[in-house]
Amino acid sequence: MKRKLFVLILAGVSVLGVRAYAHHSFASTxxxxxxxxxxxxxxxxxxxxxxxxxxxxxxxxxxxxxxWAVEWAAGGQLGASGVQRDTLRPGDHVIVIGQPGRNPEDHxxxxxxxxxxxxxxxxxxxxx
Amino acid sequence: MTFNKLSLSLAALLCVALxxxxxxxxxxxxxxxxxxxxxxxxxxxxxxxxxxxxFNEAGRAKALSFTQSVISMPExxxxxxxxxxxxxxxxxxxxxxxxxxxxxxxxxxxxxAWETRAPMTIYMDGRPHPGKxxxxxxxGFTTGGWNGNELIATTTHLKTGxxxxxxxxxxxxxxxxxxxxxxxxxxxVALLMDDPVYLTEPYILTRSYNLSTNPVAIGGPPxxxxxxxxxxxxxxxxxxxxxxxxxxxxxxxxxxxxxxMGGAQTMYPEYRxxxxxxxxLPAKCTLNCGGAGGN
Numbered sequence: 113m114k115r116k117l118f119v120l121i122l123a124g125v126s127v128l129g130v131r132a133y134a135h136h137s138f139a140s141t142x143x144x145x146x147x148x149x150x151x152x153x154x155x156x157x158x159x160x161x162x163x164x165x166x167x168x169x170x171x172x173x174x175x176x177x178x179x180w181a182v183e184w185a186a187g188g189q190l191g192a193s194g195v196q197r198d199t200l201r202p203g204d205h206v207i208v209i210g211q212p213g214r215n216p217e218d219h220x221x222x223x224x225x226x227x228x229x230x231x232x233x234x235x236x237x238x239x240x
Numbered sequence: 241m242t243f244n245k246l247s248l249s250l251a252a253l254l255c256v257a258l259x260x261x262x263x264x265x266x267x268x269x270x271x272x273x274x275x276x277x278x279x280x281x282x283x284x285x286x287x288x289x290x291x292x293x294x295f296n297e298a299g300r301a302k303a304l305s306f307t308q309s310v311i312s313m314p315e316x317x318x319x320x321x322x323x324x325x326x327x328x329x330x331x332x333x334x335x336x337x338x339x340x341x342x343x344x345x346x347x348x349x350x351x352x353a354w355e356t357r358a359p360m361t362i363y364m365d366g367r368p369h370p371g372k373x374x375x376x377x378x379x380g381f382t383t384g385g386w387n388g389n390e391l392i393a394t395t396t397h398l399k400t401g402x403x404x405x406x407x408x409x410x411x412x413x414x415x416x417x418x419x420x421x422x423x424x425x426x427x428x429v430a431l432l433m434d435d436p437v438y439l440t441e442p443y444i445l446t447r448s449y450n451l452s453t454n455p456v457a458i459g460g461p462p463x464x465x466x467x468x469x470x471x472x473x474x475x476x477x478x479x480x481x482x483x484x485x486x487x488x489x490x491x492x493x494x495x496x497x498x499x500x501m502g503g504a505q506t507m508y509p510e511y512r513x514x515x516x517x518x519x520x521l522p523a524k525c526t527l528n529c530g531g532a533g534g535n
Binding site: 136137138139140141144145156158160161162165167179180181183186187188213214215218219220240 | 279282283284285286287307308309311312355356405406407461462463464466467468469470476485526527528
């Protein structure tokens with residue numbers, strides 16, 4: 113059964129082609145074997161290609177403001193999973209779990225999971 | 241006599257009906273199979289995995305200075321890759337011929353673009369490449385010709401680009417030779433990179449495609465610049481000896497660091513024998529363990 117499913121998926125990929133992959137390398141950009149949680153407010157949601165970005169703002173231990181850039185799937189991929197350009201709005205308080213960027217000064221994450229506690233809205237998934 | 245005339249007529253007919261050279265039709269949508277080098281073409285390679293790249297010292301030094309954050313500089317987010325991205329990227333191909341409207345003769349073959357690569361125009365009309373001082377860009381200048389059923393395209397006048405998406409670079413002196421080989425409903429594309437600045441030998445990659453009735457886009461979605469965490473004016477880089485990610489191939493896969501650093505010898509099968517005593521098979525693969533999520 114698993115083998116049939118694998119063959120079907122492969123056939124599907126072959127027919128549809130491959131779309132919306134990264135313009136950069138994820139393995140080179142993020143620490144894929146680590147996870148990090150950020151609780152912050154939405155600053156801006158860039159719903160775009162080649163990948164969407166969610167800008168968040170929070171404060172560190174000393175009260176200094178930090179802007180986080182959370183990489184997410186391409187607009188088309190997000191749309192297919194129910195995330196629209198107005199799903200998130202500036203000021204929304206969210207909790208994001210992601211893979212941390214290799215370059216700490218970029219304050220960057222690759223999205224794994226996002227939750228908005230105010231209404232329980234959540235998204236979880238993976239993307240290339 | 242009558243038989244000889246008939247034979248002659250048939251031979252003449254065949255000469256007229258068949259193209260002067262054994263060219264074949266490459267037009268259509270070619271869906272990438274991506275069964276080879278799936279990590280490199282999918283999520284992307286590790287930051288210091290240059291095994292199999294025939295670097296010289298300059299090529300290795302340039303690669304070691306690279307950090308992926310460079311591609312998030314606002315001016316580089318939508319920067320085109322060179323035509324080598326056909327080999328190193330994951331995408332499918334759309335090909336079509338541009339005919340002379342009067343004679344029907346193919347003037348050029350086109351390979352459609354992606355969001356990160358310009359279209360490739362393969363001029364088939366015998367025009368020469370521009371002079372050595374002509375401008376270079378990511379698209380380059382490409383001419384082609386038939387070798388039997390194989391279309392061979394030669395691209396020059398490129399700007400610097402990537403031969404692997406982790407900073408392994410090609411220079412503006414590089415030449416890409418692309419072989420298009422059709423086998424029924426399959427297409428194999430073999431690309432050779434000759435680069436006198438960063439490589440000691442040609443670097444070769446092949447890819448395979450299936451003919452598809454599902455149209456492959458000829459341009460890809462538009463790329464839009466946005467904040468990816470690198471502010472304008474900052475140029476991320478590693479100084480010599482300061483790349484913190486060398487050794488990851490040893491950590492995750494037991495591959496010796498000398499193999500990770502590339503060089504022509506790492507391209508050849510016999511190199512495995514040379515490093516076999518230094519290779520330690522990990523007890524368990526924990527990260528990116530092969531295609532289709534296999535462990």
